[in-house]
Amino acid sequence: MSEFLLEIGSEEIPALMIQPALSQLKEGLLELFEDNGVGIDALILNQYSSPRRMTVAVSGLPEAQPERQEIILGPPKAVAMDDVGKPTRATFGFAKKNNVHPDDLEIFNTTKGSYVGCRVKHAERPFSEVLQEGLDAVIAGISWPKSMYWRRSRFRFIRPIRWLVAIWDGEILEYELEGIKAGRETRGHRFLGQSVLPIECLQEYKSVLRDHFVLVDEEERREKIRREIEAETPAGLEVIEDEALLGMTCYLNEFPTVLQGRFNEKFLDLPGEILVTVMRHHQKYFATQDSSGKIQNFFLTVLNTDDRFLDDIRCGHERVLKARLEDAAFFWENDRKQKLEGRVAELARVTFQKKLGSYSEKTERIRAICNQISGEATLDQAARLCKADLTTETVFEISELQGVMGGLCARSEGYPAEVWKAIYEHYFPITVDNVVPSTLNGAILSIADRIDTIAGCFSIGIRPTSSSDPFALRRQAQGIIKILLEKKLDLSIETLIEMGFKQFEIRADTTVDEVKDFLIRRIRYMLANDRGIDYDVINAVLGIKIITVSDLVRRAEALQNIRQENDFSSLAEADKRIRNILEGRDLDQSTSVDPSLFETQAEKELWDYFSILAPEIEGLLDQSEYEKSLSLMARLSGRLDQFFVDAMVLIDNDNLRNNRLAILVKLARMFRRVADISRVVRFKD
Amino acid sequence: MTLQELIHKLHEFWMDRDCVIQQPYDLEVGAGTMHPETFLRALGPDPYRVAYVQPSRRPGDGRYGKNPNRLYKHHQMQVILKPAPSDVQEVYLESLRSLDILLEGHDLRFEEDNWESPTLGAWGVGWQVLLDGLEITQFTYFQQVGGQDLMPICVEITYGLERIAGFVSGTDSIFELEWSPGRTYGEIRQREEFEFSKYSFEVADSDALFKMFEIYETECGRALEAGCVRPAFDYCLKCSHTFNLIESRGAISVTQRVEMIGRVRNLAVVIAERYVSQYE
Numbered sequence: 001m002s003e004f005l006l007e008i009g010s011e012e013i014p015a016l017m018i019q020p021a022l023s024q025l026k027e028g029l030l031e032l033f034e035d036n037g038v039g040i041d042a043l044i045l046n047q048y049s050s051p052r053r054m055t056v057a058v059s060g061l062p063e064a065q066p067e068r069q070e071i072i073l074g075p076p077k078a079v080a081m082d083d084v085g086k087p088t089r090a091t092f093g094f095a096k097k098n099n100v101h102p103d104d105l106e107i108f109n110t111t112k113g114s115y116v117g118c119r120v121k122h123a124e125r126p127f128s129e130v131l132q133e134g135l136d137a138v139i140a141g142i143s144w145p146k147s148m149y150w151r152r153s154r155f156r157f158i159r160p161i162r163w164l165v166a167i168w169d170g171e172i173l174e175y176e177l178e179g180i181k182a183g184r185e186t187r188g189h190r191f192l193g194q195s196v197l198p199i200e201c202l203q204e205y206k207s208v209l210r211d212h213f214v215l216v217d218e219e220e221r222r223e224k225i226r227r228e229i230e231a232e233t234p235a236g237l238e239v240i241e242d243e244a245l246l247g248m249t250c251y252l253n254e255f256p257t258v259l260q261g262r263f264n265e266k267f268l269d270l271p272g273e274i275l276v277t278v279m280r281h282h283q284k285y286f287a288t289q290d291s292s293g294k295i296q297n298f299f300l301t302v303l304n305t306d307d308r309f310l311d312d313i314r315c316g317h318e319r320v321l322k323a324r325l326e327d328a329a330f331f332w333e334n335d336r337k338q339k340l341e342g343r344v345a346e347l348a349r350v351t352f353q354k355k356l357g358s359y360s361e362k363t364e365r366i367r368a369i370c371n372q373i374s375g376e377a378t379l380d381q382a383a384r385l386c387k388a389d390l391t392t393e394t395v396f397e398i399s400e401l402q403g404v405m406g407g408l409c410a411r412s413e414g415y416p417a418e419v420w421k422a423i424y425e426h427y428f429p430i431t432v433d434n435v436v437p438s439t440l441n442g443a444i445l446s447i448a449d450r451i452d453t454i455a456g457c458f459s460i461g462i463r464p465t466s467s468s469d470p471f472a473l474r475r476q477a478q479g480i481i482k483i484l485l486e487k488k489l490d491l492s493i494e495t496l497i498e499m500g501f502k503q504f505e506i507r508a509d510t511t512v513d514e515v516k517d518f519l520i521r522r523i524r525y526m527l528a529n530d531r532g533i534d535y536d537v538i539n540a541v542l543g544i545k546i547i548t549v550s551d552l553v554r555r556a557e558a559l560q561n562i563r564q565e566n567d568f569s570s571l572a573e574a575d576k577r578i579r580n581i582l583e584g585r586d587l588d589q590s591t592s593v594d595p596s597l598f599e600t601q602a603e604k605e606l607w608d609y610f611s612i613l614a615p616e617i618e619g620l621l622d623q624s625e626y627e628k629s630l631s632l633m634a635r636l637s638g639r640l641d642q643f644f645v646d647a648m649v650l651i652d653n654d655n656l657r658n659n660r661l662a663i664l665v666k667l668a669r670m671f672r673r674v675a676d677i678s679r680v681v682r683f684k685d
Numbered sequence: 686m687t688l689q690e691l692i693h694k695l696h697e698f699w700m701d702r703d704c705v706i707q708q709p710y711d712l713e714v715g716a717g718t719m720h721p722e723t724f725l726r727a728l729g730p731d732p733y734r735v736a737y738v739q740p741s742r743r744p745g746d747g748r749y750g751k752n753p754n755r756l757y758k759h760h761q762m763q764v765i766l767k768p769a770p771s772d773v774q775e776v777y778l779e780s781l782r783s784l785d786i787l788l789e790g791h792d793l794r795f796e797e798d799n800w801e802s803p804t805l806g807a808w809g810v811g812w813q814v815l816l817d818g819l820e821i822t823q824f825t826y827f828q829q830v831g832g833q834d835l836m837p838i839c840v841e842i843t844y845g846l847e848r849i850a851g852f853v854s855g856t857d858s859i860f861e862l863e864w865s866p867g868r869t870y871g872e873i874r875q876r877e878e879f880e881f882s883k884y885s886f887e888v889a890d891s892d893a894l895f896k897m898f899e900i901y902e903t904e905c906g907r908a909l910e911a912g913c914v915r916p917a918f919d920y921c922l923k924c925s926h927t928f929n930l931i932e933s934r935g936a937i938s939v940t941q942r943v944e945m946i947g948r949v950r951n952l953a954v955v956i957a958e959r960y961v962s963q964y965e
Contacts, residue, residue: 012795012797014797015797146799147810148809148828149828150769151838152836152837159810159826160826190778190788191788191789192789252794303792304792304793305789305791305792309789309791312790312817313792315817316816316817316818316819316852317817317818326753326754327754349938
């Protein structure tokens with residue numbers, strides 16, 4: 001068995017791009033192996049990284065690629081032969097190109113049609129040749145969010161590639177990319193390690209680099225940071241957890257070392273939110289707090305070096321943070337000199353979107369939507385002030401503080417909690433994983449702001465596409481769904497959309513429908529991904545009118561829980577028949593069932609049992625007890641099946657037929673109070 | 686090390702690496718990138734190496750000489766290497782060593798920071814260089830200037846001189862920096878900071894500035910028509926600075942802002958096109 005190590009040495013790769021690119025590199029190699037007849041399950045594959053390198057090490061590769069035959073397809077049969085079946089010029093051209101005699105060509109039938117083609121024999125060759133041929137495409141195939149070129153070839157990569165290590169079974173693989181010859185020399189840490197560092201084989205790769213202050217194992221870096229954060233946190237304090245920041249520092253440093261620093265206590269007068277954001281956003285520092293959650297004047301930072309000169313380095317970091325905090329303190333003091341009330345007028349000068357007007361206009365629309373949802377005076381006050389912080393210098397400098405800053409100002413101006421908290425929280429949830437507003441006012445304000453953005457953008461033709469979503473409309477919609485669900489708001493999405501569009505003059509019904517579809521797609525996504533609901537169950541609950549999102553989720557979960565039960569599966573099957581029979585018939589929903597017209601025992605038994613169960617089921621449905629009501633309904637399935645066996649529904653006798661249809665109408669109406677259960681597919685065991 | 690020594694050492698360092706040592710451009714600019722030695726030389730096929738100090742004015746950053754970390758006018762050391770050599774990062778780090786910075790004893794990182802100048806129709810990818818958490822340099826591989834794709838690609842190294850001097854001397858305030866032995870930065874520049882801050886925020890006549898902008902814009906067009914690319918570029922720079930003043934005066938709405946940036950960019954793009962066509 002053979003082994004292979006590939007290291008792409010680059011100038012510093014942006015931290016968040018390393019992991020995704022490395023995965024692509026690995027996948028690309030696996031695909032190359034697979035395309036060349038290697039069973040990839042038996043391979044042992046490791047990936048390594050640092051800001052300056054991406055590495056894949058594979059063992060278990062074959063030494064040689066055995067002799068093999070390749071089928072090369074040429075022109076389609078219709079083009080390859082003329083009317084009388086003689087080869088055309090295209091065919092001769094193809095034969096010549098592939099160095100085969102035209103008589104040796106064959107017809108190959110593929111799923112796309114018939115083609116003329118040939119079989120080409122490849123002799124056995126060293127497997128390393130596969131790599132020499134395929135690496136270019138694998139490396140060029142990595143896609144980056146923003147790439148560059150640096151040579152005349154206009155080859156694109158994230159940053160210039162500066163070295164390549166390619167070792168096949170201990171030997172250098174002869175390979176060249178963009179003027180760089182692959183060798184066995186990697187590079188250690190820029191200042192602590194050796195700049196030219198030979199690697200003999202893949203087993204020693206990790207340890208050689210570790211000796212030269214590069215931890216190439218991502219897990220090892222992460223663990224070191226975690227461990228040292230714990231050790232460096234002053235006793236009695238805790239670090240504010242931040243997985244995203246931890247992940248980033250893990251890819252920013254070749255040899256991460258955690259350093260504790262502190263700042264002057266006078267800055268603790270600043271709101272904790274500002275302190276944390278300045279440390280995190282500007283400097284990538286971890287903040288600390290005491291057990292009551294109050295921010296403390298200690299921070300932790302992750303360095304790209306070892307621990308020999310910590311005092312000097314600490315001095316530098318503390319000086320930078322001091323300057324940042326002085327700026328923040330200056331903004332915070334200055335911003336509070338003007339009241340939020342006074343800033344509201346200035347919003348007329350701040351554009352939200354060219355066609356949708358200024359933030360002053362947006363504010364008025366948000367207020368109108370809020371007023372339709374709740375008459376709370378405090379909510380209206382919050383809505384009026386919610387965008388005022390956009391004119392503060394603090395938000396101009398640190399945009400992550402929008403909303404929070406407004407809330408803090410409102411609090412310091414003495415507004416009640418119902419007002420300042422609503423402003424503070426109205427951008428929550430910032431991402432799908434974040435918390436929703438804790439207060440009802442905050443929740444309504446957030447929804448109003450979002451539906452206004454969505455309705456506005458759709459009405460002027462801005463829609464999210466797979467490649468661009470400038471107003472983050474998907475995230476806005478997900479936020480709405482999450483809030484409606486978690487705050488159990490009694491508000492249907494139709495009503496909400498209606499409220500959103502009411503504020504715009506331009507409006508077309510198709511746009512309203514589009515927004516509804518857009519929100520429903522987000523609901524589907526949420527049900528499938530967050531709640532694990534099956535697609536047919538989602539179709540079933542969306543097959544009837546949606547009341548509220550939280551009610552919809554209760555229905556879906558009830559249906560999901562009961563779907564495996566045999567009785568229910570039969571009921572769903574039977575409902576399919578009912579739907580087929582009733583479809584296209586304009587039946588009077590109120591026609592009552594006349595027991596005197598029953599001719600079969602099955603009809604009588606179904607109806608009697610239904611009459612017993614119905615009041616209880618209806619009662620449960622009134623209390624939204626969907627699962628219990630479904631399991632009662634499922635009890636009807638035996639009698640319903642018997643009914644379909646014994647009693648023909650569509651018979652010539654008008655009275656009998658209408659009576660039997662009336663039974664089905666009543667059943668269907670009851671089922672539909674939970675979902676269109678006919679859409680639930682029978683489980684295959 | 687005084688500020689002037691630091692500048693002297695960097696000049697020496699880059700002179701030894703085959704750079705033309707240029708002088709600052711004699712017009713108000715916001716960054717060293719606007720010096721024709723960068724903007725125009727980055728265009729076209731000719732190799733070039735140049736280094737110069739560029740005083741850079743950012744009216745909006747003025748703080749009346751009272752904030753220890755912000756200035757109306759700061760100084761950049763700008764280096765352009767065209768084409769970018771393959772050991773450019775190492776050479777740059779060497780230049781820090783020439784300032785007696787012991788790199789093994791510090792926390793140095795290249796963190797992603799992609800530079801973009803909407804007014805110049807220019808962008809590139811690169812990093813900010815952080816030394817113990819302090820941003821001391823912008824490092825950029827230009828990809829486009831004046832809307833033109835570049836080839837060969839040049840690298841731009843922009844040192845923040847006040848920042849580096851502060852780091853080396855360990856002073857807390859820019860104004861305490863020693864400019865020359867016995868003379869502080871504050872003595873030499875603080876009054877200037879105050880006056881220019883006051884002018885940009887309180888005194889400048891925005892109506893007059895709007896008129897100047899129009900005049901410069903028109904004159905830029907006239908110069909171009911006569912084939913005077915470089916004089917046209919001067920007026921483009923004047924537009925840019927005038928726009929910065931208008932903005933710091935708070936006399937402009939967001940929409941107007943976008944519109945004016947677009948007008949300056951249009952000038953820059955036409956100038957770049959004309960400049961490149963001289964090579965065809």
